[in-house]
Amino acid sequence: xxxxxxxxxxxxxxxxxxxxxxxxxxxxxxxxxxxxxxxxxxxxxxxxxxxxxxxxxxxxxxxxxxxxxxxxxxxxxxxxxxxxxxxxxxxxxxxxxxxxxxxxxxxxxxxxxxxxxxxxxxxxxxxxxxxxxxxxxxxxxxxxxxxxxxxxxxxxxxxxxxxxxxxxxxxxxxxxxxxxxxxxxxxxxxxxxxxxxxxxxxxxxxxxxxxxxxxxxxxxxxxxxxxxxxxxxxxxxxxxxxxxxxxxxxxxxxxxxxxxxxxxxxxxxxxxxxxxxxxxxxxxxxxxxxxxxxxxx
Amino acid sequence: xxxxxxxxxxxxxxxxxxxxxxxxxxxxxxxxxxxxxxxxxxxxxxxxxxxxxxxxxxxxxxxxxxxxxxxxxxxxxxxxxxxxxxxxxxxxxxxxxxxxxxxxxxxxxxxxxxxxxxxxxxxxxxxxxxxxxxxxxxxxxxxxxxxxxxxxxxxxxxxxxxxxxxxxxxxxxxxxxxxxxxxxxxxxxxxxxxxxxxxxxxxxxxxxxxxxxxxxxxxxxxxxxxxxxxxxxxxxxx
Numbered sequence: 197x198x199x200x201x202x203x204x205x206x207x208x209x210x211x212x213x214x215x216x217x218x219x220x221x222x223x224x225x226x227x228x229x230x231x232x233x234x235x236x237x238x239x240x241x242x243x244x245x246x247x248x249x250x251x252x253x254x255x256x257x258x259x260x261x262x263x264x265x266x267x268x269x270x271x272x273x274x275x276x277x278x279x280x281x282x283x284x285x286x287x288x289x290x291x292x293x294x295x296x297x298x299x300x301x302x303x304x305x306x307x308x309x310x311x312x313x314x315x316x317x318x319x320x321x322x323x324x325x326x327x328x329x330x331x332x333x334x335x336x337x338x339x340x341x342x343x344x345x346x347x348x349x350x351x352x353x354x355x356x357x358x359x360x361x362x363x364x365x366x367x368x369x370x371x372x373x374x375x376x377x378x379x380x381x382x383x384x385x386x387x388x389x390x391x392x393x394x395x396x397x398x399x400x401x402x403x404x405x406x407x408x409x410x411x412x413x414x415x416x417x418x419x420x421x422x423x424x425x426x427x428x429x430x431x432x433x434x435x436x437x438x439x440x441x442x443x444x445x446x447x448x449x450x451x452x453x454x455x456x457x458x459x460x461x462x463x464x465x466x467x468x469x470x471x472x473x474x475x476x477x478x479x480x481x482x483x484x485x486x487x488x489x490x491x492x493x
Numbered sequence: 494x495x496x497x498x499x500x501x502x503x504x505x506x507x508x509x510x511x512x513x514x515x516x517x518x519x520x521x522x523x524x525x526x527x528x529x530x531x532x533x534x535x536x537x538x539x540x541x542x543x544x545x546x547x548x549x550x551x552x553x554x555x556x557x558x559x560x561x562x563x564x565x566x567x568x569x570x571x572x573x574x575x576x577x578x579x580x581x582x583x584x585x586x587x588x589x590x591x592x593x594x595x596x597x598x599x600x601x602x603x604x605x606x607x608x609x610x611x612x613x614x615x616x617x618x619x620x621x622x623x624x625x626x627x628x629x630x631x632x633x634x635x636x637x638x639x640x641x642x643x644x645x646x647x648x649x650x651x652x653x654x655x656x657x658x659x660x661x662x663x664x665x666x667x668x669x670x671x672x673x674x675x676x677x678x679x680x681x682x683x684x685x686x687x688x689x690x691x692x693x694x695x696x697x698x699x700x701x702x703x704x705x706x707x708x709x710x711x712x713x714x715x716x717x718x719x720x721x722x723x724x725x726x727x728x729x730x731x
Contacts, residue, residue, distance in 0.1 A: 401601070402574075403550060403577060404577060404578070404602045405578030405605050406574065
């Protein structure tokens with residue numbers, strides 16, 4: 197009987213009784229995975245929204261020409277646009293057409309068109325490179341060409357929103373970490389319960405010369421199966437919720453909320469979560485069991 | 494094995510559970526390789542504790558124990574499984590795995606030692622036949638009688654041809670015929686080179702193995718440390 201110890205094979209899997217090892221553990225893991233996927237999806241969506249906000253709006257400056265006289269307003273708008281184009285840090289410059297301005301105002305003043313006696317500022321969209329002092333140089337150049345112009349830095353008024361999105365993103369990441377910790381604690385408790393339940397079998401295997409690693413493998417395989425079951429249930433339920441929410445967000449037609457949708461790469465990350473859950477459960481179970489077995493002679 | 498040919502060597506060994514008095518005190522003896530030993534003594538004398546030291550379930554509180562020529566008191570824990578695989582144990586309370594069949598219980602030491610599943614059928618079936626349980630291979634321990642469970646436990650202990658066989662009251666639950674048959678099994682193993690130590694109260698067994706030697710424990714001590722009481726027992730039925 198001097199053959200070397202080896203991994204227990206398929207037949208040895210029956211050394212522990214069939215059925216779940218620790219009762220509710222798969223369902224607890226399912227709940228954890230459900231919440232983890234939702235928190236991770238929220239984090240990924242917010243990261244996407246933040247990126248979209250920065251890319252599309254953050255570098256844009258809006259110039260308003262406030263002159264009451266329509267001809268003077270149009271002339272200053274052209275002059276301001278020309279002055280902006282002359283700066284090296286300026287990318288695209290676009291005078292917003294009147295029809296577009298009317299569409300923007302339509303929710304407030306209705307569909308009757310802008311009355312002649314209601315002065316509406318001319319708008320110029322300027323894409324500005326995010327360099328130090330660029331906004332000041334633009335202000336100076338436009339101030340000379342169009343005295344009635346006001347330069348609004350979108351990044352400035354978007355900063356509180358970007359800060360909020362950033363904070364929520366980190367909150368989501370924190371929630372994911374808390375869920376990982378809670379899942380690990382659940383596995384520790386389940387592994388200890390399983391050890392207590394099967395203590396007699398473990399002692400026999402131990403006295404027959406089974407190594408700690410051989411015994412630990414038996415448990416980690418079973419706990420991994422439980423974790424896989426719970427992880428898949430939690431992931432599928434969370435995915436259904438996310439798909440349902442995605443449909444409702446799409447129905448809103450909001451550009452900002454649309455940016456918070458989950459990209460295909462984001463789904464790829466979410467799909468990996470159950471597998472990571474199984475690996476985490478196996479690792480925690482192995483360490484817990486090896487530590488407990490280490491107390492035996 | 495050490496130069497003197499002893500497979501087990503105890504020197505001033507003491508064992509204490511917790512902070513109580515010593516269960517075993519100043520045990521010094523050697524078992525030679527290939528010997529057959531009966532361990533006797535009244536209940537509470539410390540026989541089971543001594544056997545636990547032998548099958549590496551406990552380490553002594555003091556003293557030196559050499560097993561297979563190596564000091565197992567200071568041996569790193571990671572080396573002990575390899576030594577345990579060289580020892581067969583028949584536990585007093587059987588300690589069968591309740592959810593495994595008789596076949597799988599007997600196969601357990603071979604599986605632990607790394608024998609492939611395809612190589613299990615023949616030796617396990619042969620061993621079950623030897624202990625008269627060929628037709629009970631698929632039975633779970635709960636459906637076996639006390640005597641049948643004991644025979645499964647014995648088959649499990651000897652299936653791997655251990656170098657040292659330790660048996661704690663192995664015939665306590667079987668009828669005299671089966672007890673004799675099991676003793677013959679131990680005797681056969683002993684003739685093949687296995688060192689056998691059997692704790693028993695059964696005086697009839699002592700007389701069945703002519704070459705056996707006797708160790709007597711009394712209140713945790715070898716009652717005759719000089720060795721005068723270690724003798725081949727005389728047959729009582731002749």
